[in-house]
Amino acid sequence: MHVLVCGGTGCQASASAQIIENFQRILAEKGLQDEVQVVRTGCFGFCEKGPIVKIMPDNTFYTQVKPEDVEKIINEHIIKGRKVTDLLYMDPENREHVADSKHMGFYRKQLRIALRNCGFINPENIDECISRGGYEALGKCLTEMTPQQVVDEITKSGLRGRGGAGFPTGVKWGLCAKNKCDEMYVICNADEGDPGAFMDRSIMEGDPHSIVEAMAICGYAIGATHGLVYIRAEYPLAIHRLQIAIAQAREYGLLGNDILGTGFNFDIELRYGAGAFVCGEETALIHSMEGKRGEPTLKPPFPAVSGYMAKPSNVNNVETFANVPIIITKGADWFASIGSEKSKGTKVFALAGQINNVGLIEVPMGTTLRDIIYEIGGGIKGGRKFKAVQTGGPSGGCLTEKHLDTAIDYESLAAAGSMMGSGGMVVMDDTSCMVAIAKFYLEFTCEESCGKCSPCRIGNKRMLEILTKITEGNGTMDDLQELRNLAAVIKDTALCGLGQTSPNPVLSTLDNFWDEYVEHVVDKKCRAGVCKKLMSYVIDRDKCIGCGKCAKNCPADAISKTDYIAEGHKLPSMVIDSTKCIKCGACIAGCKFGAISVK
Amino acid sequence: MAVIKLSEAKINFIKDVCKSFGNKPGEVINVLHKVQGEYGYLPAEVQELVAKELGIPVSRVYGIVSFYSFFTMTPKGEHPISVCLGTACYVRGAEKVLDELKRQLGINVGEVTPDGKFSLTCLRCVGACGLAPVIEVGEKVYGRMTPDRVKDVLAEYK
Numbered sequence: 001m002h003v004l005v006c007g008g009t010g011c012q013a014s015a016s017a018q019i020i021e022n023f024q025r026i027l028a029e030k031g032l033q034d035e036v037q038v039v040r041t042g043c044f045g046f047c048e049k050g051p052i053v054k055i056m057p058d059n060t061f062y063t064q065v066k067p068e069d070v071e072k073i074i075n076e077h078i079i080k081g082r083k084v085t086d087l088l089y090m091d092p093e094n095r096e097h098v099a100d101s102k103h104m105g106f107y108r109k110q111l112r113i114a115l116r117n118c119g120f121i122n123p124e125n126i127d128e129c130i131s132r133g134g135y136e137a138l139g140k141c142l143t144e145m146t147p148q149q150v151v152d153e154i155t156k157s158g159l160r161g162r163g164g165a166g167f168p169t170g171v172k173w174g175l176c177a178k179n180k181c182d183e184m185y186v187i188c189n190a191d192e193g194d195p196g197a198f199m200d201r202s203i204m205e206g207d208p209h210s211i212v213e214a215m216a217i218c219g220y221a222i223g224a225t226h227g228l229v230y231i232r233a234e235y236p237l238a239i240h241r242l243q244i245a246i247a248q249a250r251e252y253g254l255l256g257n258d259i260l261g262t263g264f265n266f267d268i269e270l271r272y273g274a275g276a277f278v279c280g281e282e283t284a285l286i287h288s289m290e291g292k293r294g295e296p297t298l299k300p301p302f303p304a305v306s307g308y309m310a311k312p313s314n315v316n317n318v319e320t321f322a323n324v325p326i327i328i329t330k331g332a333d334w335f336a337s338i339g340s341e342k343s344k345g346t347k348v349f350a351l352a353g354q355i356n357n358v359g360l361i362e363v364p365m366g367t368t369l370r371d372i373i374y375e376i377g378g379g380i381k382g383g384r385k386f387k388a389v390q391t392g393g394p395s396g397g398c399l400t401e402k403h404l405d406t407a408i409d410y411e412s413l414a415a416a417g418s419m420m421g422s423g424g425m426v427v428m429d430d431t432s433c434m435v436a437i438a439k440f441y442l443e444f445t446c447e448e449s450c451g452k453c454s455p456c457r458i459g460n461k462r463m464l465e466i467l468t469k470i471t472e473g474n475g476t477m478d479d480l481q482e483l484r485n486l487a488a489v490i491k492d493t494a495l496c497g498l499g500q501t502s503p504n505p506v507l508s509t510l511d512n513f514w515d516e517y518v519e520h521v522v523d524k525k526c527r528a529g530v531c532k533k534l535m536s537y538v539i540d541r542d543k544c545i546g547c548g549k550c551a552k553n554c555p556a557d558a559i560s561k562t563d564y565i566a567e568g569h570k571l572p573s574m575v576i577d578s579t580k581c582i583k584c585g586a587c588i589a590g591c592k593f594g595a596i597s598v599k
Numbered sequence: 600m601a602v603i604k605l606s607e608a609k610i611n612f613i614k615d616v617c618k619s620f621g622n623k624p625g626e627v628i629n630v631l632h633k634v635q636g637e638y639g640y641l642p643a644e645v646q647e648l649v650a651k652e653l654g655i656p657v658s659r660v661y662g663i664v665s666f667y668s669f670f671t672m673t674p675k676g677e678h679p680i681s682v683c684l685g686t687a688c689y690v691r692g693a694e695k696v697l698d699e700l701k702r703q704l705g706i707n708v709g710e711v712t713p714d715g716k717f718s719l720t721c722l723r724c725v726g727a728c729g730l731a732p733v734i735e736v737g738e739k740v741y742g743r744m745t746p747d748r749v750k751d752v753l754a755e756y757k
Contacts, residue, residue, distance in 0.1 A: 010727040013740035047729025196686035198726035233632060233669055234722070272632055274667030277723075291625040293666040352687030352728035359729060390686065426686045440689055444723070450666070555702065584698070589747070 001036045002056040008043030008205055009237060011051040015067055019051055022070035036078055042206015044119040045360040046106055061101040062087040092378060106357045109375050113346045114322040115362045118206030123241050126248040129209040135254055137328035138213050141220055142262040150221040151177055157332035158344030163189060163317035164421040166410040172314060176304040177222040179312040184224035186215050187315040189285055190231040193277035194393035197424035199348040200318035202360050204238035208245035212268060214321035219266040222314055227268035230285050242270060277448035281496045282315040295452045296496035319348055339365035343409030353426040354381045370404040373427055384429040392421025394441045395501035397508025398434060417508040433530035434513040435520050439467040441505035456499030459490040463506060472533040475521040529598050532583040536599050537576050543595035546571025550587035556580050605644050617652035624655045627663060631670055640674045676711045676718030678756045681735040685724030693732035699746035703753060
């Protein structure tokens with residue numbers, strides 16, 4: 001019997017380490033430590049209901065487990081074979097408990113290829129990885145295929161870059177392989193900087209060996225012997241597990257010299273990022289690895305010609321690499337049979353925001369947004385109204401209800417004014433103000449712009465100033481046109497991908513939420529109640545019983561008594577002095593009588 | 600150049616770190632990671648010493664420290680507080696939590712309380728979006744934060 005406990009960052013934050021400890025301790029007390037193995041796995045994906053505990057082989061899926069529940073699971077399930085019903089997932093529709101994850105709405109429409117091992121293996125144990133087919137693909141490449149055949153297989157599969165831009169991976173490898181050189185590099189881009197995205201981290205935490213294996217395959221295909229992983233220093237757990245995976249692979253002769261006795265040499269080193277979003281751009285990433293400021297340079301020359309240390313280098317994203325081994329073992333035709341016409345395979349998304357099932361999901365290309373949000377995501381939190389879904393992070397855009405039936409792939413998202421991006425998907429309800437969201441992303445871009453080219457450095461700053469003006473109620477209709485002008489210039493003239501895509505959040509919200517912009521400018525109103533300068537707090541004098549709690553809560557002394565006593569009440573009602581009010585909302589939070597509202 | 604006022608032990612530690620990376624200019628980011636990991640921040644004197652050891656201008660070291668958000672030139676409080684302002688946390692109200700923290704601590708982002716107990720920073724996505732909004736105090740993650748809970752969390756460290 002196996003007890004699988006999620007050890008992803010989200011579940012670790014809710015005491016999964018304590019759960020593992022309790023399992024080990026109580027099992028040992030009962031003398032069961034040899035029959036039941038406790039495994040700390042990577043992310044199961046269902047972060048909303050974490051921490052997750054899964055019992056194998058009967059595939060029982062326990063949600064929101066607390067350290068003190070462990071004893072019950074051991075006594076009831078492991079010893080007596082009875083499921084602990086109140087820890088099972090409850091289907092929100094028919095309110096029935098579901099024991100097997102296969103029958104849960106969250107998993108039903110998913111197809112796990114890149115995440116195939118996440119949540120199934122102990123990522124710190126290479127034997128478990130090998131038992132699920134790990135390193136089989138590397139063996140096949142080295143013994144049965146020529147480097148050119150490997151490149152051809154990847155090209156034929158239709159795999160495209162999962163970092164967001166969607167460049168065909170096989171073509172990239174082929175371009176690099178042509179530039180024969182004594183020193184070449186395979187670089188894994190693990191600098192996941194998109195706020196609200198954690199796909200790459202979960203793969204590295206849950207299945208690090210697939211990355212090690214894929215990088216070695218790529219090295220063989222293009223003729224490189226060095227691999228480098230550029231990883232965020234903010235991902236300590238992913239770094240730790242990659243280090244273990246690399247050390248274990250070396251020990252097993254799957255990295256190092258003369259791999260599997262074939263004469264192929266390949267080794268991997270880690271390089272740490274230091275928190276710069278622009279370093280996700282490949283030329284900037286390479287400069288950062290060389291110990292410089294992470295500023296991008298013009299392409300060409302492409303890294304395939306002159307990359308790390310001016311040597312030919314191939315840069316791929318973590319998720320792209322995670323797809324490689326399974327394409328080799330199952331074949332390009334199998335992979336190409338999944339997905340839409342031009343986008344093959346699956347895509348991992350980090351589903352977050354105002355949605356019931358927050359988590360990490362993987363779906364075939366061509367799945368509709370509606371299926372993702374309502375079937376997998378379980379709909380909008382608190383039964384509120386869906387307003388927008390943001391994909392592609394600071395480079396993407398906000399899509400609305402009319403896009404819900406779009407089958408998502410690289411082309412359709414671009415056509416709708418957003419982009420695939422690395423896989424962040426943030427769902428918003430009517431409590432989100434779209435002008436404020438556009439401003440939020442621009443603040444991010446302005447902070448992360450490297451400052452090298454002026455369209456990005458200055459242009460985005462000007463756009464941010466205009467958006468700030470609008471959210472403070474000082475915008476004009478001319479400002480809206482100016483936003484469009486600036487956006488067009490930045491898109492055309494910025495040096496790198498960060499700058500060229502930075503106006504997307506503004507443009508897509510202008511296109512899809514024009515009314516809301518006009519409301520801010522003309523009516524000086526924010527319908528979501530987010531833009532503080534456009535709000536005023538009012539007390540309904542007939543509902544107010546005059547208890548004075550709001551005045552006590554008010555940090556600005558803006559609330560005082562009136563001489564009006566409402567019918568049926570004993571004390572005079574309160575009033576807010578709008579000139580003193582700082583719009584903190586403390587009064588509303590404290591009022592039990594619903595007498596205060598925002599207008 | 601400013602007078603280097605680092606303790607002997609500190610100087611030796613930094614020299615050893617540089618040496619462990621072969622005093623190579625290309626390793627400057629790794630060196631800074633190690634040094635900041637030990638001392639919490641990178642004041643000017645430290646940068647001057649690193650530059651000297653690696654044989655590069657101080658301007659290049661400063662250029663790197665100021666470029667990457669991970670590096671900082673101000674010391675952190677005893678309990679550094681980071682508020683996640685990733686998109687997922689933002690749409691679930693992280694800003695309100697941040698405002699409340701600022702109010703109760705009486706400091707702005709990037710500052711330290713006068714008693715040196717708390718410092719306040721923002722970060723982009725811890726990756727615990729399922730628990731949004733999230734704050735970190737030291738290494739401990741607090742999920743599903745609300746302005747009301749701020750007081751209780753701070754009380755744990757007082």
